[in-house]
Amino acid sequence: MTEKLNVIVFFTDQQRWDTTGAHGNPLGLTPHFDRMARAGTHLFNTFTCQPVCGPARSCLQTGLYATASGCYRNGIPLPPGSRTLAHYFKDAGYATGYIGKWHLAAHEPVPQEERGGYEEWLAANLLEFSSDAYDTVLYDNDNREVKLPGYRVDAQTDAAIRYIDRHRDDPFFLFLSYLEPHHQNHTDNYPAPDGYEEMYAGKWMPPDLQALGGTAPQHLGGYCGMVKRLDEALGRLLDCLKSLNLQQRTLVLFTSDHGCHFKTRNSEYKRSCHESSIRIPCAMTGPDWLNGGQIRELVSLIDLPPTLLDAADIPVPAHMQGRSVMPLIRREKSERRSEVFVQISESQVARAIRTDRWKYAIHAPERSGWNDAGADRYEEQFLYDLHADPHELTNLIGMDSYEAVTEQLRQRLIARMMEAGEQAPVIVPAVSRAGGQRCASIAERRADISNGPVPRC
Known part of the structure:
Protein backbone atom coordinates (compact mmCIF):
# COMPACT_ATOMS: atom_id res chain seq x y z
CA MET A 1 0.00 0.00 0.00
CA ARG A 330 -6.42 -12.52 0.08
CA ARG A 331 -6.67 -16.18 -0.92
CA GLU A 332 -3.04 -16.51 0.13
CA LYS A 333 -3.48 -19.98 1.56
CA SER A 334 -6.12 -22.50 2.40
CA GLU A 335 -6.79 -22.38 6.11
CA ARG A 336 -9.36 -24.65 7.71
CA ARG A 337 -11.23 -22.99 10.58
CA SER A 338 -13.59 -25.62 11.85
CA GLU A 339 -14.64 -24.37 15.30
CA VAL A 340 -15.12 -21.35 17.52
CA PHE A 341 -14.90 -21.16 21.31
CA VAL A 342 -17.36 -19.27 23.52
CA GLN A 343 -17.06 -18.24 27.17
CA ILE A 344 -20.33 -17.46 28.97
CA SER A 345 -20.58 -15.51 32.21
CA GLU A 346 -22.93 -13.57 34.49
CA SER A 347 -26.01 -15.79 34.20
CA GLN A 348 -23.81 -18.85 34.55
CA VAL A 349 -20.23 -20.05 34.26
CA ALA A 350 -20.30 -21.93 30.98
CA ARG A 351 -18.21 -22.78 27.93
CA ALA A 352 -19.18 -23.92 24.45
CA ILE A 353 -17.66 -25.01 21.19
CA ARG A 354 -19.40 -24.56 17.85
CA THR A 355 -18.23 -26.57 14.83
CA ASP A 356 -19.62 -26.80 11.30
CA ARG A 357 -22.16 -29.31 12.56
CA TRP A 358 -22.19 -29.47 16.35
CA LYS A 359 -22.84 -27.24 19.35
CA TYR A 360 -21.49 -28.61 22.63
CA ALA A 361 -21.82 -26.72 25.92
CA ILE A 362 -20.89 -27.27 29.55
CA HIS A 363 -21.66 -25.32 32.73
CA ALA A 364 -20.58 -25.15 36.36
CA PRO A 365 -23.81 -25.06 38.40
CA GLU A 366 -21.96 -24.59 41.71
CA ARG A 367 -20.29 -21.39 40.49
CA SER A 368 -21.72 -17.89 40.15
CA GLY A 369 -21.35 -16.35 36.73
CA TRP A 370 -21.04 -12.96 38.41
CA ASN A 371 -18.35 -13.83 40.95
CA ASP A 372 -16.40 -16.51 39.08
CA ALA A 373 -14.57 -16.18 35.77
CA GLY A 374 -14.28 -19.95 35.36
CA ALA A 375 -14.33 -23.28 37.15
CA ASP A 376 -12.28 -26.44 37.52
CA ARG A 377 -15.31 -28.71 37.25
CA TYR A 378 -18.12 -28.56 34.70
CA GLU A 379 -21.15 -30.64 33.76
CA GLU A 380 -22.39 -31.27 30.25
CA GLN A 381 -25.37 -29.09 29.37
CA PHE A 382 -26.20 -29.08 25.63
CA LEU A 383 -25.48 -30.97 22.44
CA TYR A 384 -27.16 -29.87 19.21
CA ASP A 385 -26.85 -31.32 15.71
CA LEU A 386 -27.02 -28.11 13.68
CA HIS A 387 -27.42 -29.96 10.39
CA ALA A 388 -30.55 -31.77 11.55
CA ASP A 389 -31.73 -29.15 14.05
CA PRO A 390 -30.48 -25.68 13.03
CA HIS A 391 -32.86 -23.94 15.42
CA GLU A 392 -31.59 -25.93 18.43
CA LEU A 393 -34.90 -27.32 19.61
CA THR A 394 -33.74 -30.83 20.61
CA ASN A 395 -30.98 -31.26 23.17
CA LEU A 396 -29.09 -34.51 22.47
CA ILE A 397 -26.77 -34.42 25.47
CA GLY A 398 -26.51 -37.78 27.23
CA MET A 399 -27.98 -39.84 24.38
CA ASP A 400 -26.04 -43.09 24.18
CA SER A 401 -25.99 -43.00 20.38
CA TYR A 402 -24.00 -39.73 20.51
CA GLU A 403 -21.36 -40.81 23.02
CA ALA A 404 -18.54 -40.87 20.46
CA VAL A 405 -19.45 -37.41 19.14
CA THR A 406 -19.71 -36.04 22.66
CA GLU A 407 -16.36 -37.45 23.70
CA GLN A 408 -14.64 -35.90 20.68
CA LEU A 409 -16.25 -32.52 21.33
CA ARG A 410 -15.36 -32.74 25.02
CA GLN A 411 -11.69 -33.08 24.17
CA ARG A 412 -11.82 -30.34 21.55
CA LEU A 413 -13.46 -27.97 24.03
CA ILE A 414 -10.84 -28.68 26.69
CA ALA A 415 -8.11 -27.96 24.15
CA ARG A 416 -9.71 -24.63 23.24
CA MET A 417 -10.07 -23.68 26.90
CA MET A 418 -6.37 -24.32 27.42
CA GLU A 419 -5.46 -22.31 24.32
CA ALA A 420 -7.43 -19.40 25.82
CA GLY A 421 -5.29 -19.60 28.97
CA GLU A 422 -7.64 -21.62 31.17
CA GLN A 423 -6.71 -24.73 33.11
CA ALA A 424 -7.91 -28.08 31.79
CA PRO A 425 -11.14 -28.76 33.70
CA VAL A 426 -12.90 -31.92 34.77
CA ILE A 427 -16.04 -32.35 32.66
CA VAL A 428 -18.66 -34.65 34.18
CA PRO A 429 -20.54 -36.50 31.43
CA ALA A 430 -24.31 -36.17 31.31
CA VAL A 431 -26.40 -39.05 32.60
CA SER A 432 -26.72 -41.56 29.79
CA ARG A 433 -30.13 -42.06 28.19
CA ALA A 434 -31.41 -44.10 25.29
CA GLY A 435 -31.18 -42.40 21.92
CA GLY A 436 -33.91 -44.47 20.31
CA GLN A 437 -33.77 -43.94 16.58
CA ARG A 438 -31.51 -40.92 16.93
CA CYS A 439 -27.88 -41.33 15.89
CA ALA A 440 -25.13 -39.31 14.34
CA SER A 441 -25.14 -41.01 10.92
CA ILE A 442 -26.88 -43.56 8.71
CA ALA A 443 -23.75 -45.72 9.00
CA GLU A 444 -24.26 -45.89 12.76
CA ARG A 445 -27.92 -46.74 12.27
CA ARG A 446 -26.97 -49.57 9.91
CA ALA A 447 -24.57 -50.86 12.55
CA ASP A 448 -27.33 -50.75 15.16
CA ILE A 449 -29.66 -52.71 12.89
CA SER A 450 -27.03 -55.35 12.14
CA ASN A 451 -26.49 -55.90 15.87
CA GLY A 452 -30.11 -56.39 16.85
CA PRO A 453 -33.78 -56.04 15.97
CA VAL A 454 -34.76 -53.39 13.48
CA PRO A 455 -35.98 -50.30 15.40
CA ARG A 456 -39.62 -49.40 15.00
CA CYS A 457 -40.36 -46.38 12.83
Whole structure:
Protein backbone atom coordinates (compact mmCIF):
# COMPACT_ATOMS: atom_id res chain seq x y z
CA MET A 1 0.00 0.00 0.00
CA THR A 2 1.26 3.50 -0.83
CA GLU A 3 -0.89 5.24 1.80
CA LYS A 4 -2.37 4.26 5.14
CA LEU A 5 -5.76 2.58 5.12
CA ASN A 6 -8.46 4.36 7.12
CA VAL A 7 -10.47 1.98 9.31
CA ILE A 8 -14.05 2.37 10.58
CA VAL A 9 -15.75 -0.15 12.85
CA PHE A 10 -19.55 0.07 12.57
CA PHE A 11 -20.53 -1.77 15.74
CA THR A 12 -24.11 -2.62 16.70
CA ASP A 13 -25.38 -4.09 19.96
CA GLN A 14 -27.39 -7.31 20.32
CA GLN A 15 -28.00 -7.83 16.59
CA ARG A 16 -28.81 -11.33 15.36
CA TRP A 17 -27.15 -12.54 12.18
CA ASP A 18 -30.52 -13.41 10.62
CA THR A 19 -31.71 -9.81 10.62
CA THR A 20 -29.84 -9.45 7.33
CA GLY A 21 -31.03 -10.25 3.85
CA ALA A 22 -27.65 -11.88 3.23
CA HIS A 23 -28.72 -14.51 5.77
CA GLY A 24 -32.21 -14.97 4.39
CA ASN A 25 -34.30 -12.41 6.25
CA PRO A 26 -37.18 -11.56 3.85
CA LEU A 27 -38.16 -8.18 5.35
CA GLY A 28 -35.67 -6.03 3.44
CA LEU A 29 -34.13 -4.60 6.60
CA THR A 30 -30.52 -4.41 5.44
CA PRO A 31 -30.00 -3.49 1.76
CA HIS A 32 -26.76 -1.63 2.51
CA PHE A 33 -25.28 -4.44 4.59
CA ASP A 34 -26.35 -6.91 1.91
CA ARG A 35 -24.58 -4.82 -0.74
CA MET A 36 -21.44 -4.82 1.43
CA ALA A 37 -21.71 -8.58 1.74
CA ARG A 38 -22.06 -9.04 -2.03
CA ALA A 39 -19.44 -6.58 -3.20
CA GLY A 40 -17.00 -6.82 -0.30
CA THR A 41 -16.18 -9.62 2.11
CA HIS A 42 -18.96 -11.47 3.88
CA LEU A 43 -17.78 -13.45 6.90
CA PHE A 44 -20.85 -15.65 6.70
CA ASN A 45 -20.23 -17.71 9.85
CA THR A 46 -19.17 -15.21 12.51
CA PHE A 47 -19.70 -15.72 16.24
CA THR A 48 -19.08 -13.75 19.38
CA CYS A 49 -16.67 -15.22 21.91
CA GLN A 50 -18.67 -13.78 24.85
CA PRO A 51 -22.45 -13.18 24.52
CA VAL A 52 -22.70 -10.16 26.82
CA CYS A 53 -21.87 -6.49 26.22
CA GLY A 54 -18.81 -5.57 28.30
CA PRO A 55 -16.85 -8.81 27.91
CA ALA A 56 -17.44 -8.93 24.14
CA ARG A 57 -16.20 -5.35 23.85
CA SER A 58 -13.10 -6.15 25.87
CA CYS A 59 -12.32 -8.98 23.43
CA LEU A 60 -12.72 -6.72 20.42
CA GLN A 61 -10.63 -3.92 21.90
CA THR A 62 -7.75 -6.03 23.26
CA GLY A 63 -7.72 -9.19 21.13
CA LEU A 64 -7.82 -11.24 24.35
CA TYR A 65 -10.46 -13.60 25.66
CA ALA A 66 -12.43 -12.08 28.52
CA THR A 67 -10.81 -14.39 31.07
CA ALA A 68 -7.38 -13.28 29.86
CA SER A 69 -8.13 -9.55 30.04
CA GLY A 70 -10.02 -9.96 33.33
CA CYS A 71 -13.22 -8.40 31.92
CA TYR A 72 -15.26 -11.58 32.14
CA ARG A 73 -18.52 -9.83 33.11
CA ASN A 74 -20.15 -6.41 32.87
CA GLY A 75 -18.96 -3.87 35.39
CA ILE A 76 -15.26 -4.76 35.19
CA PRO A 77 -13.27 -1.96 33.51
CA LEU A 78 -10.28 -2.59 31.30
CA PRO A 79 -7.26 -3.03 33.60
CA PRO A 80 -4.85 -0.08 33.70
CA GLY A 81 -2.18 -0.46 31.06
CA SER A 82 -4.35 -2.53 28.71
CA ARG A 83 -3.35 -2.14 25.08
CA THR A 84 -6.30 -1.64 22.75
CA LEU A 85 -6.79 -1.18 19.03
CA ALA A 86 -6.56 2.57 19.63
CA HIS A 87 -3.01 2.26 20.95
CA TYR A 88 -1.83 0.18 18.00
CA PHE A 89 -3.39 2.50 15.42
CA LYS A 90 -2.12 5.63 17.21
CA ASP A 91 1.40 4.19 17.32
CA ALA A 92 1.15 3.65 13.56
CA GLY A 93 0.38 7.33 12.95
CA TYR A 94 -3.43 7.28 12.99
CA ALA A 95 -5.90 9.70 14.53
CA THR A 96 -8.23 7.68 16.75
CA GLY A 97 -11.84 8.42 17.63
CA TYR A 98 -14.61 6.75 19.61
CA ILE A 99 -18.30 7.58 19.31
CA GLY A 100 -21.10 5.88 21.26
CA LYS A 101 -21.30 3.13 23.85
CA TRP A 102 -18.09 2.07 25.65
CA HIS A 103 -19.09 -0.22 28.57
CA LEU A 104 -15.49 -0.78 29.68
CA ALA A 105 -15.06 1.88 32.38
CA ALA A 106 -15.78 2.25 36.09
CA HIS A 107 -17.11 5.80 35.88
CA GLU A 108 -19.63 7.91 34.00
CA PRO A 109 -18.53 10.18 32.40
CA VAL A 110 -15.49 8.13 31.46
CA PRO A 111 -12.23 9.73 32.63
CA GLN A 112 -9.42 9.93 30.09
CA GLU A 113 -7.44 7.12 31.70
CA GLU A 114 -10.39 4.72 31.20
CA ARG A 115 -10.96 5.44 27.50
CA GLY A 116 -8.67 2.76 26.13
CA GLY A 117 -6.30 5.23 24.49
CA TYR A 118 -8.84 6.84 22.13
CA GLU A 119 -7.88 10.46 21.47
CA GLU A 120 -11.15 12.00 20.27
CA TRP A 121 -14.04 11.00 22.49
CA LEU A 122 -17.80 11.44 22.20
CA ALA A 123 -19.21 8.57 24.19
CA ALA A 124 -20.90 7.23 27.29
CA ASN A 125 -19.92 4.20 29.29
CA LEU A 126 -23.53 3.04 29.57
CA LEU A 127 -25.38 4.66 26.72
CA GLU A 128 -28.61 2.86 27.64
CA PHE A 129 -28.65 4.80 30.92
CA SER A 130 -27.33 8.18 29.75
CA SER A 131 -29.74 8.40 26.82
CA ASP A 132 -33.03 7.33 25.28
CA ALA A 133 -34.14 6.84 21.70
CA TYR A 134 -34.88 10.54 21.16
CA ASP A 135 -32.72 11.89 23.99
CA THR A 136 -29.11 11.26 22.99
CA VAL A 137 -26.62 12.36 25.65
CA LEU A 138 -22.90 11.66 25.27
CA TYR A 139 -19.77 13.15 26.86
CA ASP A 140 -16.90 14.87 25.06
CA ASN A 141 -13.14 14.92 25.65
CA ASP A 142 -13.60 17.29 28.60
CA ASN A 143 -16.43 15.17 30.04
CA ARG A 144 -18.97 17.84 29.21
CA GLU A 145 -22.48 16.59 28.55
CA VAL A 146 -23.37 16.82 24.85
CA LYS A 147 -26.99 16.44 23.78
CA LEU A 148 -27.30 15.53 20.13
CA PRO A 149 -30.50 16.11 18.12
CA GLY A 150 -32.46 13.39 16.37
CA TYR A 151 -33.10 9.70 16.81
CA ARG A 152 -30.10 8.17 18.62
CA VAL A 153 -28.79 6.21 15.60
CA ASP A 154 -28.97 9.31 13.43
CA ALA A 155 -27.37 11.52 16.09
CA GLN A 156 -24.35 9.22 16.35
CA THR A 157 -24.11 8.87 12.58
CA ASP A 158 -24.12 12.66 12.17
CA ALA A 159 -21.24 12.85 14.65
CA ALA A 160 -19.34 10.13 12.77
CA ILE A 161 -19.76 11.94 9.45
CA ARG A 162 -18.43 15.14 11.02
CA TYR A 163 -15.43 13.19 12.35
CA ILE A 164 -14.69 11.68 8.94
CA ASP A 165 -14.92 15.07 7.25
CA ARG A 166 -12.53 16.62 9.79
CA HIS A 167 -10.01 13.85 9.22
CA ARG A 168 -10.42 13.42 5.47
CA ASP A 169 -6.72 14.17 4.93
CA ASP A 170 -5.44 12.11 7.88
CA PRO A 171 -5.23 8.39 8.34
CA PHE A 172 -7.87 7.67 10.98
CA PHE A 173 -9.30 4.81 13.02
CA LEU A 174 -12.92 5.44 14.06
CA PHE A 175 -14.87 3.11 16.33
CA LEU A 176 -18.59 3.87 15.97
CA SER A 177 -20.49 1.98 18.67
CA TYR A 178 -24.29 2.05 18.59
CA LEU A 179 -26.68 0.88 21.30
CA GLU A 180 -29.31 -0.27 18.80
CA PRO A 181 -30.89 -2.79 18.43
CA HIS A 182 -30.32 -3.42 22.16
CA HIS A 183 -33.38 -2.96 24.37
CA GLN A 184 -33.89 0.27 26.32
CA ASN A 185 -33.25 -0.96 29.85
CA HIS A 186 -35.50 1.27 31.94
CA THR A 187 -38.59 0.39 29.88
CA ASP A 188 -37.53 -3.07 28.64
CA ASN A 189 -38.62 -2.32 25.11
CA TYR A 190 -37.08 -1.82 21.67
CA PRO A 191 -37.83 1.80 20.69
CA ALA A 192 -37.63 2.09 16.91
CA PRO A 193 -37.93 5.43 15.10
CA ASP A 194 -41.47 6.72 14.95
CA GLY A 195 -43.46 4.71 12.42
CA TYR A 196 -40.91 1.91 12.03
CA GLU A 197 -42.23 -0.63 14.53
CA GLU A 198 -45.59 -0.67 12.77
CA MET A 199 -43.91 -1.68 9.49
CA TYR A 200 -42.56 -4.93 10.95
CA ALA A 201 -44.84 -5.93 13.84
CA GLY A 202 -46.54 -9.26 13.17
CA LYS A 203 -44.40 -10.01 10.10
CA TRP A 204 -41.81 -12.74 9.51
CA MET A 205 -40.32 -14.32 12.63
CA PRO A 206 -37.17 -16.51 12.84
CA PRO A 207 -38.07 -20.19 13.29
CA ASP A 208 -36.51 -20.50 16.78
CA LEU A 209 -38.70 -17.63 17.97
CA GLN A 210 -41.75 -19.08 16.25
CA ALA A 211 -41.23 -22.28 18.20
CA LEU A 212 -40.26 -20.80 21.56
CA GLY A 213 -42.10 -17.48 21.71
CA GLY A 214 -40.47 -15.49 24.46
CA THR A 215 -41.00 -11.74 24.09
CA ALA A 216 -40.65 -11.76 20.30
CA PRO A 217 -44.38 -11.13 19.60
CA GLN A 218 -44.11 -8.02 21.77
CA HIS A 219 -40.64 -6.81 20.78
CA LEU A 220 -39.69 -8.05 17.31
CA GLY A 221 -41.38 -5.22 15.40
CA GLY A 222 -39.44 -2.56 17.28
CA TYR A 223 -36.24 -4.58 17.06
CA CYS A 224 -36.56 -4.87 13.28
CA GLY A 225 -37.31 -1.15 13.02
CA MET A 226 -34.07 -0.40 14.87
CA VAL A 227 -32.14 -2.71 12.54
CA LYS A 228 -33.65 -0.93 9.54
CA ARG A 229 -32.53 2.48 10.82
CA LEU A 230 -29.03 1.16 11.53
CA ASP A 231 -28.77 -0.04 7.95
CA GLU A 232 -29.88 3.36 6.71
CA ALA A 233 -27.11 4.86 8.86
CA LEU A 234 -24.63 2.47 7.26
CA GLY A 235 -25.78 3.71 3.87
CA ARG A 236 -25.26 7.32 4.94
CA LEU A 237 -21.75 6.50 6.17
CA LEU A 238 -20.86 4.80 2.88
CA ASP A 239 -22.29 7.80 1.00
CA CYS A 240 -20.06 10.06 3.07
CA LEU A 241 -16.97 8.08 2.10
CA LYS A 242 -17.98 8.13 -1.56
CA SER A 243 -18.58 11.88 -1.56
CA LEU A 244 -15.14 12.51 0.00
CA ASN A 245 -13.45 10.10 -2.41
CA LEU A 246 -12.36 7.88 0.51
CA GLN A 247 -13.91 4.59 -0.57
CA GLN A 248 -10.72 3.09 -1.96
CA ARG A 249 -8.67 3.90 1.11
CA THR A 250 -11.14 3.13 3.90
CA LEU A 251 -11.98 -0.26 5.37
CA VAL A 252 -15.45 -0.45 6.94
CA LEU A 253 -16.15 -3.39 9.23
CA PHE A 254 -19.75 -4.06 10.26
CA THR A 255 -20.37 -6.41 13.16
CA SER A 256 -22.09 -6.76 16.54
CA ASP A 257 -21.20 -7.85 20.07
CA HIS A 258 -23.76 -10.66 20.37
CA GLY A 259 -27.27 -11.65 19.34
CA CYS A 260 -30.72 -11.70 20.96
CA HIS A 261 -32.93 -14.66 21.89
CA PHE A 262 -35.88 -12.65 23.28
CA LYS A 263 -36.09 -14.47 26.63
CA THR A 264 -36.44 -17.89 25.02
CA ARG A 265 -33.25 -19.43 26.45
CA ASN A 266 -33.08 -17.78 29.86
CA SER A 267 -34.75 -14.89 31.68
CA GLU A 268 -33.30 -12.13 29.48
CA TYR A 269 -31.87 -11.69 25.96
CA LYS A 270 -28.38 -13.19 25.65
CA ARG A 271 -25.80 -15.01 27.85
CA SER A 272 -26.42 -18.45 26.37
CA CYS A 273 -24.62 -20.74 23.93
CA HIS A 274 -27.43 -20.77 21.37
CA GLU A 275 -27.10 -19.39 17.84
CA SER A 276 -29.57 -16.64 18.72
CA SER A 277 -27.09 -15.39 21.35
CA ILE A 278 -23.75 -16.00 19.68
CA ARG A 279 -24.11 -15.70 15.90
CA ILE A 280 -23.61 -12.18 14.55
CA PRO A 281 -23.56 -10.38 11.18
CA CYS A 282 -20.12 -9.48 9.84
CA ALA A 283 -19.00 -7.93 6.56
CA MET A 284 -16.21 -5.67 5.32
CA THR A 285 -15.82 -3.35 2.41
CA GLY A 286 -13.00 -1.14 1.21
CA PRO A 287 -10.32 -1.14 -1.49
CA ASP A 288 -10.74 -3.69 -4.24
CA TRP A 289 -7.90 -5.84 -2.85
CA LEU A 290 -9.82 -6.20 0.41
CA ASN A 291 -12.98 -7.62 -1.11
CA GLY A 292 -12.87 -11.38 -0.76
CA GLY A 293 -16.42 -12.52 -1.49
CA GLN A 294 -18.30 -14.86 0.81
CA ILE A 295 -16.13 -16.75 3.28
CA ARG A 296 -17.75 -19.74 4.97
CA GLU A 297 -14.97 -20.55 7.44
CA LEU A 298 -15.95 -20.14 11.10
CA VAL A 299 -14.78 -16.78 12.44
CA SER A 300 -14.81 -15.50 16.01
CA LEU A 301 -15.06 -11.94 17.28
CA ILE A 302 -11.61 -12.57 18.78
CA ASP A 303 -10.27 -12.84 15.21
CA LEU A 304 -11.32 -9.32 14.23
CA PRO A 305 -8.68 -7.24 16.11
CA PRO A 306 -5.75 -9.00 14.38
CA THR A 307 -7.68 -8.79 11.10
CA LEU A 308 -7.99 -5.00 11.32
CA LEU A 309 -4.33 -4.55 12.19
CA ASP A 310 -3.23 -6.96 9.45
CA ALA A 311 -5.37 -5.17 6.86
CA ALA A 312 -3.79 -1.84 7.84
CA ASP A 313 -0.29 -3.35 7.61
CA ILE A 314 0.27 -2.91 11.35
CA PRO A 315 2.13 -5.75 13.09
CA VAL A 316 -0.21 -8.03 15.02
CA PRO A 317 0.96 -8.44 18.65
CA ALA A 318 1.95 -12.00 19.45
CA HIS A 319 -0.21 -12.05 22.57
CA MET A 320 -3.48 -11.55 20.67
CA GLN A 321 -5.47 -14.77 20.88
CA GLY A 322 -7.35 -14.61 17.60
CA ARG A 323 -6.14 -15.15 14.03
CA SER A 324 -6.37 -12.64 11.22
CA VAL A 325 -8.75 -13.63 8.44
CA MET A 326 -6.75 -11.65 5.89
CA PRO A 327 -5.06 -14.82 4.54
CA LEU A 328 -8.56 -16.09 3.68
CA ILE A 329 -9.60 -12.78 2.14
CA ARG A 330 -6.42 -12.52 0.08
CA ARG A 331 -6.67 -16.18 -0.92
CA GLU A 332 -3.04 -16.51 0.13
CA LYS A 333 -3.48 -19.98 1.56
CA SER A 334 -6.12 -22.50 2.40
CA GLU A 335 -6.79 -22.38 6.11
CA ARG A 336 -9.36 -24.65 7.71
CA ARG A 337 -11.23 -22.99 10.58
CA SER A 338 -13.59 -25.62 11.85
CA GLU A 339 -14.64 -24.37 15.30
CA VAL A 340 -15.12 -21.35 17.52
CA PHE A 341 -14.90 -21.16 21.31
CA VAL A 342 -17.36 -19.27 23.52
CA GLN A 343 -17.06 -18.24 27.17
CA ILE A 344 -20.33 -17.46 28.97
CA SER A 345 -20.58 -15.51 32.21
CA GLU A 346 -22.93 -13.57 34.49
CA SER A 347 -26.01 -15.79 34.20
CA GLN A 348 -23.81 -18.85 34.55
CA VAL A 349 -20.23 -20.05 34.26
CA ALA A 350 -20.30 -21.93 30.98
CA ARG A 351 -18.21 -22.78 27.93
CA ALA A 352 -19.18 -23.92 24.45
CA ILE A 353 -17.66 -25.01 21.19
CA ARG A 354 -19.40 -24.56 17.85
CA THR A 355 -18.23 -26.57 14.83
CA ASP A 356 -19.62 -26.80 11.30
CA ARG A 357 -22.16 -29.31 12.56
CA TRP A 358 -22.19 -29.47 16.35
CA LYS A 359 -22.84 -27.24 19.35
CA TYR A 360 -21.49 -28.61 22.63
CA ALA A 361 -21.82 -26.72 25.92
CA ILE A 362 -20.89 -27.27 29.55
CA HIS A 363 -21.66 -25.32 32.73
CA ALA A 364 -20.58 -25.15 36.36
CA PRO A 365 -23.81 -25.06 38.40
CA GLU A 366 -21.96 -24.59 41.71
CA ARG A 367 -20.29 -21.39 40.49
CA SER A 368 -21.72 -17.89 40.15
CA GLY A 369 -21.35 -16.35 36.73
CA TRP A 370 -21.04 -12.96 38.41
CA ASN A 371 -18.35 -13.83 40.95
CA ASP A 372 -16.40 -16.51 39.08
CA ALA A 373 -14.57 -16.18 35.77
CA GLY A 374 -14.28 -19.95 35.36
CA ALA A 375 -14.33 -23.28 37.15
CA ASP A 376 -12.28 -26.44 37.52
CA ARG A 377 -15.31 -28.71 37.25
CA TYR A 378 -18.12 -28.56 34.70
CA GLU A 379 -21.15 -30.64 33.76
CA GLU A 380 -22.39 -31.27 30.25
CA GLN A 381 -25.37 -29.09 29.37
CA PHE A 382 -26.20 -29.08 25.63
CA LEU A 383 -25.48 -30.97 22.44
CA TYR A 384 -27.16 -29.87 19.21
CA ASP A 385 -26.85 -31.32 15.71
CA LEU A 386 -27.02 -28.11 13.68
CA HIS A 387 -27.42 -29.96 10.39
CA ALA A 388 -30.55 -31.77 11.55
CA ASP A 389 -31.73 -29.15 14.05
CA PRO A 390 -30.48 -25.68 13.03
CA HIS A 391 -32.86 -23.94 15.42
CA GLU A 392 -31.59 -25.93 18.43
CA LEU A 393 -34.90 -27.32 19.61
CA THR A 394 -33.74 -30.83 20.61
CA ASN A 395 -30.98 -31.26 23.17
CA LEU A 396 -29.09 -34.51 22.47
CA ILE A 397 -26.77 -34.42 25.47
CA GLY A 398 -26.51 -37.78 27.23
CA MET A 399 -27.98 -39.84 24.38
CA ASP A 400 -26.04 -43.09 24.18
CA SER A 401 -25.99 -43.00 20.38
CA TYR A 402 -24.00 -39.73 20.51
CA GLU A 403 -21.36 -40.81 23.02
CA ALA A 404 -18.54 -40.87 20.46
CA VAL A 405 -19.45 -37.41 19.14
CA THR A 406 -19.71 -36.04 22.66
CA GLU A 407 -16.36 -37.45 23.70
CA GLN A 408 -14.64 -35.90 20.68
CA LEU A 409 -16.25 -32.52 21.33
CA ARG A 410 -15.36 -32.74 25.02
CA GLN A 411 -11.69 -33.08 24.17
CA ARG A 412 -11.82 -30.34 21.55
CA LEU A 413 -13.46 -27.97 24.03
CA ILE A 414 -10.84 -28.68 26.69
CA ALA A 415 -8.11 -27.96 24.15
CA ARG A 416 -9.71 -24.63 23.24
CA MET A 417 -10.07 -23.68 26.90
CA MET A 418 -6.37 -24.32 27.42
CA GLU A 419 -5.46 -22.31 24.32
CA ALA A 420 -7.43 -19.40 25.82
CA GLY A 421 -5.29 -19.60 28.97
CA GLU A 422 -7.64 -21.62 31.17
CA GLN A 423 -6.71 -24.73 33.11
CA ALA A 424 -7.91 -28.08 31.79
CA PRO A 425 -11.14 -28.76 33.70
CA VAL A 426 -12.90 -31.92 34.77
CA ILE A 427 -16.04 -32.35 32.66
CA VAL A 428 -18.66 -34.65 34.18
CA PRO A 429 -20.54 -36.50 31.43
CA ALA A 430 -24.31 -36.17 31.31
CA VAL A 431 -26.40 -39.05 32.60
CA SER A 432 -26.72 -41.56 29.79
CA ARG A 433 -30.13 -42.06 28.19
CA ALA A 434 -31.41 -44.10 25.29
CA GLY A 435 -31.18 -42.40 21.92
CA GLY A 436 -33.91 -44.47 20.31
CA GLN A 437 -33.77 -43.94 16.58
CA ARG A 438 -31.51 -40.92 16.93
CA CYS A 439 -27.88 -41.33 15.89
CA ALA A 440 -25.13 -39.31 14.34
CA SER A 441 -25.14 -41.01 10.92
CA ILE A 442 -26.88 -43.56 8.71
CA ALA A 443 -23.75 -45.72 9.00
CA GLU A 444 -24.26 -45.89 12.76
CA ARG A 445 -27.92 -46.74 12.27
CA ARG A 446 -26.97 -49.57 9.91
CA ALA A 447 -24.57 -50.86 12.55
CA ASP A 448 -27.33 -50.75 15.16
CA ILE A 449 -29.66 -52.71 12.89
CA SER A 450 -27.03 -55.35 12.14
CA ASN A 451 -26.49 -55.90 15.87
CA GLY A 452 -30.11 -56.39 16.85
CA PRO A 453 -33.78 -56.04 15.97
CA VAL A 454 -34.76 -53.39 13.48
CA PRO A 455 -35.98 -50.30 15.40
CA ARG A 456 -39.62 -49.40 15.00
CA CYS A 457 -40.36 -46.38 12.83
